[in-house]
Amino acid sequence: MIGQNTATRKITLYALLALVMLFFIGPIIWFILLSIRPPSTAFTMPPVLNFTPDLGAFTRTMVDPGDNSGQAVNSLIVAISAVLLNLPFSVPAAYALSRFKFRRKKFLMLWYLSLLMAPPVAFLIPYFILMTNVGLSGTYLSMVLVMQTLTIPFSIWLMKSFIDEVPREIEEAARIDGASGWTIMFRVVLPLVMPGLIVTSMFAFVFAWNNAAFPLVLSSQRTATLPIGTLSYFTNTGVTWGNIAAAAVVAMLPPMIIFLVFDRFVVRGLTFGAVKG
């Protein structure tokens, strides 16, 4: 009796799980299929599933003429630079917020957090005019700089949560052994939080990689990133869905791989370290 009960329960649970997965993963597969299906089957209902895969859209977008491959490189340059620029600002701040007690700490933490809640559109025009005035409009640097309003607060919150986990006693011991502040930072603390540094960098990379708002106004034809590239397909007459899908799949892959590889840290990353997971 009980055995039968648990069996039906199990079947119900698995059926529910299948439904959940179909709902959340199905659309992604459907979109990936769009990038490899013959254009004639893209809008055929009921869905055609037995087609011969065609990598033509990837060839067109990435190789010949490859309008989007340069944009993929631009996305990489912008996202990697945004991460590299953010670390020297955020790691020391995270260390101070983790290790020292001072007034207004809570206010400061919430102030960083509030930057992540700011409406990005509100900043677009001022940034566009600012960057035009200082002659940086259309450069990688302009995008990398303004993305710091996202990457620095994010990294400070996340890195603080990792530094919090390093026992102070280790630093005290090093100090008693006569190590200087720099030595403690670079030889003791940083090696211990290396996993945190990697996770933080990878998630900050995804933040910058997925950002479309800032490149929308700050990039030029030459420095446009991948989201802008996919966006431009829509303003042209005659939408080529296969090409959009191929470029979008290339844009989707790095964040997906990063999240799957750092699965253990997903909860922590998405809540800026506030939830350990």
Place this chain on the structure above:
Amino acid sequence: MSHAQVAPARPNRLRAWLPFLLIAPSVILLLSLVLYPLLFALKNSFYFWNLQRSAEPLQFIGLANYKMVLSGPEFLPSLTNTLILSVTGTIIEFALGLAVALLLANRLPGMSVSRALLILPTTIAPVVVGFLFRYMYDPAGGLAGWLLTLIGAPPPAEGILGSSTTALAAILFADVWQWTPFFAIVLYAGLLSVSPSLIEAARLDGASAWTMLWRIKLPLVMKTAVIIIILRFMQLFNTFDLVLVLTKGGPGLSSRTLGYTLYQQGLVDFNIGLASASTWIIVIMVNILVTLYAAIAFKNWEW
């Protein structure tokens, strides 16, 4: 051995200043990146300035821009749509996410793999999610329309995105698809921290599954929940890329959000004065919302 005696007063003073020295660079960089746009918008909100007509502000017009924003035909529909989107979106995503989290908490074989894969929608750039759903919603052979017809609820003839009754719901649906997994996975992590012995004790006391959810599990995940609720609410409040790709706020004003109205004023009409006034109105609203929420939700946090 002797370093305590040798250590002069200077390092101590340095140590007192150290936290500020470590924090200052980030604060200075961020302040300059944030203050410039805010002050720029504040100044120009009092000017008539259309970028198509002049590279410089044209004329001081006092509060006229603010009046124009607040009494303009877009403002109220935008505000209403934005509130509908952020309130219902957050509630649906939280409720569905909790349901999925409870399902995963059964921890049957295969569920941990599912949990790992479930995050995928959340990792995608909102612009790309927009394309994905534009394809699904396409009136000429999109999967969504076909499925809806199949279950006996055919979409409007103008298409899901082309009808003013369904456009906003379609944006909401895409957002729910992308962010429910986020809630599910974070709440699942919260549920795992509920100790099994507590659940067992409640069960022995004859508590129903429903009572256990409301009285034990939910209170324990609330600390986790407060932060993701405000994050998501504010992201929804600021949504504009999804609107840009899916509907451009249309048809009419039916899916206009505050973020998209601002985009339209500044980057389509190039009316910098008007957009600047909108910016300040939105910034003030966001600040009130965040401050209120932070005062309530983070009251008992340790820093």
